[in-house]
Amino acid sequence: MTETTGHPMHELEKVVIRFAGDSGDGMQLTGDRFSVSSAIFGNDLSTVPDYPAEIRAPAGTLAGVSAFQIHISDHDILTPGDSPNVLVAMNPAALRANLHDMAAGSTLIVNTDAFVDRNLTKAGYAANPLADGSLTGFTVFEVPMTSLTLEAAKPSGAKSRDAERSKNFFALGLVSWMYSRPAELTLDWIASRFAKMPTVAEANTLAFKAGYNFGETAELIGGPFTVKATAFKPGTYTSISGNTALAWGLVAAGQLAKLPVFLASYPITPASDILHELSKRQNFGVRTMQAEDEIAAVGAALGAAYGGHLGVTTTSGPGMDLKSETVGLAISLELPLVLIDVQRGGPSTGLPTKTEQADLLMAMYGRHGEAPLPIIAARTPGHCFYAAIEAVRIALKYRTPVIVLSDGYLANSAEPWRLPAVDELPDISVEYAAGPNGPDATFLPYLRDPETLARPWAVPGTPGLEHRIGGLEKADGTGDISYEGANHELMVRTRAAKIAGIAADIPPVDVDDPGGDAEVLVLGWGSTYGSIVAAVERLRRRGLKVARAHLVHLNPFPAGLGDAVKRYPKVLVPENNLGQLTALVRAAFLVDAQVITKVQGQRFLYSEIEAAVLAAMEAGA
Amino acid sequence: MTDIDVPITTKKDWASDQEVRWCPGCGDYSILTAVQMLMPDLGMRREKTVFISGIGCSSRFPYYMNTYGVHSIHGRALPMATGLAVSRPDLDVWVVTGDGDALSIGGNHLIHALRRNVNLTVLLFNNQIYGLTKGQYSPTSEEGKVTKSTPFGSVDHPFNPVSLALGAEATFVARTHDLDRAHMMGVFRRAHDHQGAGFVEIYQNCNVFNDGAFEKITAREARPRMLIPLVHGQPVRFGDTNELGVMVDRQGQAHIVNVADVGEDAILIHDERHDDPGLAFLLSHLARGPSEPTPIGVFRAVDRPDYGSLLNHQVVAAAERFGPGNLTELLSSGTTWQT
Ligand code: SF4
Numbered sequence: 001m002t003e004t005t006g007h008p009m010h011e012l013e014k015v016v017i018r019f020a021g022d023s024g025d026g027m028q029l030t031g032d033r034f035s036v037s038s039a040i041f042g043n044d045l046s047t048v049p050d051y052p053a054e055i056r057a058p059a060g061t062l063a064g065v066s067a068f069q070i071h072i073s074d075h076d077i078l079t080p081g082d083s084p085n086v087l088v089a090m091n092p093a094a095l096r097a098n099l100h101d102m103a104a105g106s107t108l109i110v111n112t113d114a115f116v117d118r119n120l121t122k123a124g125y126a127a128n129p130l131a132d133g134s135l136t137g138f139t140v141f142e143v144p145m146t147s148l149t150l151e152a153a154k155p156s157g158a159k160s161r162d163a164e165r166s167k168n169f170f171a172l173g174l175v176s177w178m179y180s181r182p183a184e185l186t187l188d189w190i191a192s193r194f195a196k197m198p199t200v201a202e203a204n205t206l207a208f209k210a211g212y213n214f215g216e217t218a219e220l221i222g223g224p225f226t227v228k229a230t231a232f233k234p235g236t237y238t239s240i241s242g243n244t245a246l247a248w249g250l251v252a253a254g255q256l257a258k259l260p261v262f263l264a265s266y267p268i269t270p271a272s273d274i275l276h277e278l279s280k281r282q283n284f285g286v287r288t289m290q291a292e293d294e295i296a297a298v299g300a301a302l303g304a305a306y307g308g309h310l311g312v313t314t315t316s317g318p319g320m321d322l323k324s325e326t327v328g329l330a331i332s333l334e335l336p337l338v339l340i341d342v343q344r345g346g347p348s349t350g351l352p353t354k355t356e357q358a359d360l361l362m363a364m365y366g367r368h369g370e371a372p373l374p375i376i377a378a379r380t381p382g383h384c385f386y387a388a389i390e391a392v393r394i395a396l397k398y399r400t401p402v403i404v405l406s407d408g409y410l411a412n413s414a415e416p417w418r419l420p421a422v423d424e425l426p427d428i429s430v431e432y433a434a435g436p437n438g439p440d441a442t443f444l445p446y447l448r449d450p451e452t453l454a455r456p457w458a459v460p461g462t463p464g465l466e467h468r469i470g471g472l473e474k475a476d477g478t479g480d481i482s483y484e485g486a487n488h489e490l491m492v493r494t495r496a497a498k499i500a501g502i503a504a505d506i507p508p509v510d511v512d513d514p515g516g517d518a519e520v521l522v523l524g525w526g527s528t529y530g531s532i533v534a535a536v537e538r539l540r541r542r543g544l545k546v547a548r549a550h551l552v553h554l555n556p557f558p559a560g561l562g563d564a565v566k567r568y569p570k571v572l573v574p575e576n577n578l579g580q581l582t583a584l585v586r587a588a589f590l591v592d593a594q595v596i597t598k599v600q601g602q603r604f605l606y607s608e609i610e611a612a613v614l615a616a617m618e619a620g621a
Numbered sequence: 622m623t624d625i626d627v628p629i630t631t632k633k634d635w636a637s638d639q640e641v642r643w644c645p646g647c648g649d650y651s652i653l654t655a656v657q658m659l660m661p662d663l664g665m666r667r668e669k670t671v672f673i674s675g676i677g678c679s680s681r682f683p684y685y686m687n688t689y690g691v692h693s694i695h696g697r698a699l700p701m702a703t704g705l706a707v708s709r710p711d712l713d714v715w716v717v718t719g720d721g722d723a724l725s726i727g728g729n730h731l732i733h734a735l736r737r738n739v740n741l742t743v744l745l746f747n748n749q750i751y752g753l754t755k756g757q758y759s760p761t762s763e764e765g766k767v768t769k770s771t772p773f774g775s776v777d778h779p780f781n782p783v784s785l786a787l788g789a790e791a792t793f794v795a796r797t798h799d800l801d802r803a804h805m806m807g808v809f810r811r812a813h814d815h816q817g818a819g820f821v822e823i824y825q826n827c828n829v830f831n832d833g834a835f836e837k838i839t840a841r842e843a844r845p846r847m848l849i850p851l852v853h854g855q856p857v858r859f860g861d862t863n864e865l866g867v868m869v870d871r872q873g874q875a876h877i878v879n880v881a882d883v884g885e886d887a888i889l890i891h892d893e894r895h896d897d898p899g900l901a902f903l904l905s906h907l908a909r910g911p912s913e914p915t916p917i918g919v920f921r922a923v924d925r926p927d928y929g930s931l932l933n934h935q936v937v938a939a940a941e942r943f944g945p946g947n948l949t950e951l952l953s954s955g956t957t958w959q960t
Binding site: 036039040042229232233234235236237238239240248251252255260262264281282283284285286287289291292293295296297298299300301302303304305306307308309311325326328329333419420422460461462463464465466467468469470471472480481 | 637639666667668669670671673676683684686687688689690691692693694697699700701702703704705706707708709711712729730733932933935936938939940942943944945946948949951952953955956957958959960
């Protein structure tokens with residue numbers, strides 16, 4: 001297909017597009033293909049899907065709406081964008097479910113063929129919004145996508161019911177033309193993806209081309225626009241979601257630790273994709289087991305860790321609840337174990353497909369007894385890869401369970417990710433105990449490394465190290481059962497000191513404060529990273545002095561955090577919960593940190609953080 | 622598994638230096654002795670042997686074995702043992718559990734370990750009571766049982782552990798009792814040698830909280846009339862003079878009959894290798910409880926690949942088919958682009 005003819009090309013810095021339709025309309029695929037062509041075109045981008053919790057919500061209803069948002073830009077961006085500039089709505093429900101996110105003046109592209117009485121009723125519209133004037137203030141393009149698709153696909157010979165399913169490719173073609181995305185990439189992809197179904201391939205190709213040409217010939221569509229390529233750091237890039245990055249991080253960690261990975265998990269939204277991805281990686285020596293329940297999953301992972309493998313379990317909040325007793329056992333046995341919690345809205349079943357950051361205090365305190373463990377939070381999809389490696393490093397070196405916190409937003413959103421040079425990744429391997437360490441060739445399973453306080457990792461099969469341990473309190477050194485009070489206190493304090501000591505083995509807190517004289521520190525953790533960075537940049541452009549720090553290690557806190565939160569007159573903590581890091585910071589450092597909250601199952605928009613920081617600064621001024 | 626260089630050991634080599642702390646007279650002692658006496662004969666190395674238990678009186682067992690051992694948490698011995706056995710097929714992994722541990726809080730794990738056929742030897746000490754928590758009824762206690770938590774009698778219907786294991790299609794299922802060391806050792810050896818999950822229910826007397834629960838059938842003088850020994854390929858017969866037998870009627874129901882009344886040919890021939898667990902199931906609930914003639918021995922022993930071997934074969938096959946994993950290739954396996 002040729003470059004656009006005759007139309008002036010408008011250059012944009014960035015654009016946010018949302019594709020929305022019924023869950024059967026293929027919106028995720030459409031968004032995904034648009035992302036790939038944008039990435040290859042050279043834009044920075046960030047995407048986020050939004051799909052219904054029900055697998056088969058009734059077609060045409062609000063509950064069945066599936067959407068995919070993409071933010072493309074000519075510069076470095078960190079979020080999928082706040083309010084979309086363009087909404088593609090395939091039916092009335094998609095329009096109704098998404099309209100409240102659209103700012104006045106933004107563009108709506110609607111499939112008018114779907115705006116019939118039946119669908120309007122299902123979406124809860126009393127009158128057709130295209131006709132009743134309620135969309136005044138938006139730029140509305142009415143496109144009969146279904147009929148144009150059917151007409152275009154005729155030569156393919158596809159039955160009309162099948163041909164109709166190609167209408168998402170019509171929409172993709174139209175938007176691809178609007179934003180000057182290269183068509184060839186998508187056409188090549190269609191040819192290979194549907195190679196075994198030539199009729200479908202042909203119908204999709206014809207629909208895509210029809211959409212593309214419709215944009216070019218129909219004067220009613222504004223554009224074309226272009227978003228120039230971003231000046232990326234040179235390298236090879238791929239598009240990665242948080243769940244894939246966690247899975248690959250675990251594969252990498254296994255290689256870097258020279259240990260076979262053993263993953264036991266129970267299916268749970270939104271974590272299951274990590275299990276799926278790792279299940280494909282048997283040739284890396286990765287063993288995956290779909291356990292009978294969450295408790296068995298963590299138990300099997302711990303059993304493998306006892307045997308000298310890299311034991312991992314992945315889950316979400318409800319699974320974390322169930323695993324906590326076994327995590328306590330792992331703390332007592334002092335064995336390496338990695339737990340990944342892809343957080344979702346809670347309590348209970350809560351909002352399975354929606355994001356939240358409300359498991360921090362559970363990760364911190366959700367076990368009986370004094371049971372500290374290290375906690376690591378990933379901050380972007382790509383960072384999930386490194387968070388997994390760091391968790392494994394700490395688990396192995398300190399013989400402790402480590403919790404990695406991701407969330408539903410990171411799990412499914414995607415960004416361009418620069419591939420690391422594999423040979424530059426750290427060696428995180430550790431040694432098993434090889435021989436006796438006590439007097440008279442005895443083995444003392446709880447004799448500690450004086451520096452790390454870690455005990456020996458003595459795996460079955462090693463002659464001379466036979467020993468018995470369990471969840472009962474152990475005598476210092478020998479590991480024999482001990483109910484003695486002073487010994488228990490020593491063990492409680494030693495386990496705590498071991499975890500606290502990790503602070504010396506992680507980077508100190510990194511405060512971003514260009515002028516060094518900021519009036520407020522915005523402190524974050526986890527997936528709020530992108531929105532916080534974008535908000536702080538905007539505040540600085542307003543001339544405000546705002547510092548920023550983002551925690552990857554939540555327990556122990558990195559060195560320097562206490563000084564940082566005491567240094568600034570105001571500390572604001574945006575969190576997708578009611579103030580969990582805020583509570584930890586207040587308790588640890590006795591400062592009046594204030595939370596900025598959002599618990600709607602949705603990530604923060606940067607404008608929300610910007611407004612909250614502004615309000616707090618004004619209130620405090 | 623054959624390791625010809627295994628050092629010669631005696632019972633003493635397999636006993637740890639820990640003082641055994643069960644109540645005097647507890648049935649657990651004789652089970653421990655049977656296992657310790659058996660170990661030198663199994664051709665296994667101590668360092669390759671692991672005992673994993675849950676919580677309960679019986680779960681103290683690993684502390685007394687001079688092998689590797691984990692005393693885990695209530696009900697969760699099987700998941701841990703599964704992870705270990707699957708990741709380390711070179712090890713000999715034993716699970717020691719009780720009726721509360723395996724059938725109540727850990728019931729789900731038991732049925733799944735058995736259906737998966739994880740390569741483990743599972744010894745279930747059934748004393749029909751909670752001993753460690755000092756005397757509440759258990760999921761194998763008989764209906765009407767008066768305990769601290771059921772002062773007016775239990776209204777719970779009990780599990781039959783052997784029936785449950787057969788229902789989960791366990792590949793090896795046996796029953797023995799704590800008063801017959803030779804029988805225990807024979808059954809344990811077979812469970813151990815079985816490739817896959819070897820499940821053994823052991824009637825174990827808790828002389829403190831449930832004394833004599835099995836006495837009616839396990840007392841020496843009662844055994845000929847009350848225990849029905851199962852021998853593969855042999856008619857199922859018992860009695861002081863072998864006068865009794867088990868017959869299956871045309872409705873598929875099992876009955877105890879006088880052999881003289883029905884003729885020898887009518888007596889059921891025990892077939893532990895039968896693919897269908899149905900006949901074994903019939904035998905497993907011939908007695909409604911340990912007060913009626915009860916079959917002991919091996920109910921079922923069939924071959925089916927174990928879970929760990931299947932998974933580990935897949936891992937080996939994947940490396941052969943796709944080559945050993947290459948991280949750089951994995952990271953660039955999606956759409957990539959250069960800048
Ligand atoms: S309470 Fe019963 S089962 Fe437990 S050790 Fe004592 S006698 Fe044995």
